[in-house]
Structure formats: C-alpha cells, structure tokens
Amino acid sequence: MRLTLTLGLRLLALAMFTSTATYAQTKVQPGSAGNQITFTAAGDISLDGGQCFGGVTSPPAGAVSVYGGKATAKDGNLYFQGAITWNSLVFPDGTFVRSGGTTLASMTNAGALYLKGKCLNVAGCRNTTWEPSRWNDGGAVQWNNNCYNYGNDKITGTFAQPGRASGNMYSSITVAEVRDGALSDGLTWVGWTFPGNTYDCGNGHLVFMAVAPGFDYHWWRLDQVKGVWSHKPGGTPAKNVDNSSNTITNPLLANRGAYTDNGGFYCTCGGMANIN
Amino acid sequence: MSKSKCISWLLVLSAALASVAAVAQDRGRVQGETFVIELDIFSGRPNPRLVLDDPAEVRAFAQKMKESCDRASAVRADAAPEYPGILGYRGLFVSRSMDGGAAAHSFSISGGSVRMARQQAPLACQSRTNGLQADAAGDVHLLGAGLGLEHHVVQLALQKGVIDAIAYQVILQGLTAR
Numbered sequence: 115m116r117l118t119l120t121l122g123l124r125l126l127a128l129a130m131f132t133s134t135a136t137y138a139q140t141k142v143q144p145g146s147a148g149n150q151i152t153f154t155a156a157g158d159i160s161l162d163g164g165q166c167f168g169g170v171t172s173p174p175a176g177a178v179s180v181y182g183g184k185a186t187a188k189d190g191n192l193y194f195q196g197a198i199t200w201n202s203l204v205f206p207d208g209t210f211v212r213s214g215g216t217t218l219a220s221m222t223n224a225g226a227l228y229l230k231g232k233c234l235n236v237a238g239c240r241n242t243t244w245e246p247s248r249w250n251d252g253g254a255v256q257w258n259n260n261c262y263n264y265g266n267d268k269i270t271g272t273f274a275q276p277g278r279a280s281g282n283m284y285s286s287i288t289v290a291e292v293r294d295g296a297l298s299d300g301l302t303w304v305g306w307t308f309p310g311n312t313y314d315c316g317n318g319h320l321v322f323m324a325v326a327p328g329f330d331y332h333w334w335r336l337d338q339v340k341g342v343w344s345h346k347p348g349g350t351p352a353k354n355v356d357n358s359s360n361t362i363t364n365p366l367l368a369n370r371g372a373y374t375d376n377g378g379f380y381c382t383c384g385g386m387a388n389i390n
Numbered sequence: 391m392s393k394s395k396c397i398s399w400l401l402v403l404s405a406a407l408a409s410v411a412a413v414a415q416d417r418g419r420v421q422g423e424t425f426v427i428e429l430d431i432f433s434g435r436p437n438p439r440l441v442l443d444d445p446a447e448v449r450a451f452a453q454k455m456k457e458s459c460d461r462a463s464a465v466r467a468d469a470a471p472e473y474p475g476i477l478g479y480r481g482l483f484v485s486r487s488m489d490g491g492a493a494a495h496s497f498s499i500s501g502g503s504v505r506m507a508r509q510q511a512p513l514a515c516q517s518r519t520n521g522l523q524a525d526a527a528g529d530v531h532l533l534g535a536g537l538g539l540e541h542h543v544v545q546l547a548l549q550k551g552v553i554d555a556i557a558y559q560v561i562l563q564g565l566t567a568r
Binding site for chain 1: 431432435436477480556
C-alpha cells in the first residue's frame with residue numbers, strides 16, 4: 115500500500131503513523147518539484163532532492179510538522195529531533211513504520227529515527243572528483259571557502275562552520291563538539307576506523323575529520339575515482355597531497371601536522387549538504 | 391621679497407621636508423600608515439587578525455619590515471617559491487592603509503619569502519622595491535628576508551591576545567621547520 119499525503123492531509127498522516135502496517139510517500143510541499151519523500155519497501159527513506167538530518171532541535175524556519183510531529187520537513191529535507199541510526203537491526207518503541215510483516219523504521223517519542231535502510235537522495239548527490247580548477251581561482255571562491263566547504267563539495271562563500279547552519283555550532287575545538295555540529299548539519303556517521311576507499315555511502319561520498327585540540331579542525335574528502343583523498347587547508351588551494359607531499363590513500367596515516375585527533379569518518383551528500 | 395626669491399625658498403623648504411620624510415621612513419617612523427595582519431594558520435576556523443594602529447607598534451613593525459626588505463634579494467616570479475598550502479602555520483597576509491583610507495593588500499610573507507604588491511609596498515620598503523620589475527600581477531618577489539618579521543608579529547599577536555598559547559606553539563613549530 116502506498117499512500118500519498120499532502121500538507122492538507124497531515125492529520126491523516128498522523129493517524130497512519132500511530133501504529134503499524136504503513137509505509138508512506140509524503141509530498142511535503144505540493145506543487146514544487148524535488149521534494150517527494152518515500153519509505154521504500156527496502157527500508158530506505160527515498161528523498162527526491164533532500165536529505166535526512168538528525169539531532170535537529172531547531173528546525174529551519176518554515177519547516178512543517180510531519181509523521182505526527184516526529185519530524186519536520188522543508189525543501190524536501192527531513193529533520194529529526196533525535197539521532198538517526200541507519201541499517202538498524204533494532205526498532206525501539208515509538209511509532210513504527212511497517213510494510214506487511216516487515217518493520218522499516220521506528221521513531222521514538224524523543225524524535226530519534228531507527229531505519230532499516232538509509233536515507234537516499236534519489237535526485238542524486240554530486241559525485242566529487244579531483245577538480246582543483248573549481249576551487250583554486252585565487253579569488254573569492256578560494257579564499258572564502260574552507261575545508262568544510264570543500265569536504266562537503268559546496269561553495270557557500272562563508273567559510274562554513276560545522277553546526278552553524280543547523281544552529282548547533284561547536285563551542286570548543288574538540289572532536290565531540292565539531293562532530294556534533296557536523297552531524298547536526300546532516301552528515302552521517304560511519305565510524306572511527308578507516309572504512310576503506312571502496313566504502314559505499316549509498317548516495318554521497320566519504321569525508322574524514324581531524325582536530326588539533328584547542329586549535330582548529332580539518333576535513334578531507336574521498337574523490338572519484340575512489341582511492342584518492344583531497345582537501346583544502348583554509349583559504350589556500352585545494353590539494354591532493356599531505357603535509358609531506360604524499361598522496362593520501364588513508365587520511366589516518368597521512369601527515370596531518372597538528373591535526374592529530376581522529377574525528378571520524380562520515381558520509382555527506384556532495385553539493386547538497388546543509389552547511390553555512 | 392621678490393617672486394624669484396620666494397620660489398627659491400619654497401624649493402629649499404620642500405627639499406628639507408623631503409629629507410626629513412626620508413629620514414623618518416628610514417627609521418620606520420611612518421605617520422598615517424596602519425596595518426592589518428592576517429595570521430594564516432587555520433583551516434576550518436577563520437584566521438586571526440592583528441590590527442596595528444598604535445604609533446609605537448607601527449614603528450616597530452615598519453622597522454622590522456625595513457630590515458627584512460633590506461636583507462632580501464629580488465627574484466623573478468618563476469623563481470619564487472609557491473605559498474605553502476600546508477596544515478599549520480603558512481604565513482602572514484598584510485594589508486595597509488594610509489591616513490585612515492581603505493586597506494589594500496600589501497604583501498604576504500612566508501618563511502622569509504615575500505610577495506609584495508609594488509603599488510602597495512609599505513613606505514619602509516619602497517626604497518627597496520621601487521626599482522624592481524613587477525610581474526604580470528604587479529607583484530615583486532623577495533627571497534631571504536629572514537624570519538624576524540614573522541617572529542615579531544607572532545609575539546605581538548600573543549601579547550595582544552589575538553592568538554592563545556596553543557596557536558603560538560603551533561606557529562613556532564611551523565617557523566622552526568622552515
């Protein structure tokens with residue numbers, strides 16, 4: 115059964131998510147393109163031009179309540195108050211999303227999402243490639259976009275900071291604070307250990323973060339063809355070698371200078387991340 | 391006083407004033423010139439900036455600049471090292487303004503290598519740079535300026551609270567590695 119909902123039918127959505135046996139296709143802003151959100155039979159949330167964001171306690175202005183108030187949505191993005199767990203094998207009590215006898219997801223009363231699959235932007239995240247000419251213009255693009263812009267493959271011209279776009283910017287330079295900010299912006303957690311250069315983010319690409327405690331943080335990204343990492347130190351040009359001028363095949367093993375603390379690996383949707 | 395005598399006195403007075411200005415410049419005493427210095431050290435965070443508008447600080451900075459420029463050798467653009475794109479301390483970006491006017495990029499210095507916009511050269515360096523041929527971008531390149539100016543700026547930034555002890559140590563490590 116597939117049920118298409120509109121803003122005008124949000125009350126119906128609430129009724130359908132209070133118990134069982136439903137997977138829904140939700141169009142949160144009728145009439146505009148690129149905002150279809152679907153629970154697929156495979157357990158993925160399919161978003162046509164958006165992303166899922168976890169840990170968002172202050173959704174963007176104008177976001178509308180969906181799924182019985184368990185989340186909000188705007189511009190095709192879904193915002194959950196609690197964390198998002200992908201590929202979950204457990205589904206804690208809350209509101210369940212089921213298809214036939216299969217549980218696809220549960221949303222706790224605190225707003226955490228446990229998902230059988232992943233959030234997939236079917237409109238397509240931009241695949242990152244090693245394209246220094248896009249960033250190294252020696253002018254406004256180069257100087258006003260930092261490692262976080264580059265890692266997320268998104269030019270904002272604001273020297274983007276982890277968590278600033280989602281109202282959760284770090285308050286100190288620690289792995290925990292910068293990580294929280296990034297997760298709040300919609301990056302999804304992969305782990306502390308190197309997942310390999312063929313790791314499949316589903317839709318999106320792999321990034322890595324490290325911290326020089328009390329000093330600064332830095333991001334690297336895995337470019338296509340997979341296996342080569344690149345980065346952009348501050349306002350300087352993007353590059354694909356480390357501080358020892360060696361090609362980076364594993365950022366944990368690269369010469370990172372003072373950025374000694376492992377901040378973990380994440381997936382991000384190239385060009386569509388919620389950063390500023 | 392005749393008109394010709396008056397003109398002569400004016401010429402003498404102008405020459406005397408020019409001489410005084412030259413002496414002041416040589417001593418790094420440059421009235422009306424102020425600087426904003428960006429310490430290029432961060433990757434994610436915005437770089438810290440040091441504003442030099444106190445006359446004594448400007449004078450000391452200008453003196454260090456003069457020493458650096460006098461020590462350095464001019465090189466062609468293709469012989470100048472690239473600005474380092476590494477993690478950690480990379481260098482300084484210096485903007486200058488005159489008499490409260492708009493600040494304009496003047497020069498960058500990294501490990502004693504200077505790239506200077508000739509039209510915006512600090513007064514303390516103009517006697518060194520005026521005769522040099524600029525590249526297509528209007529810049530002149532100097533090598534071997536030493537680390538004195540960079541050390542001076544970093545110490546001042548620490549004293550003024552622009553950077554903290556952690557950043558200071560990272561910068562010192564970067565300078566030591568040059």
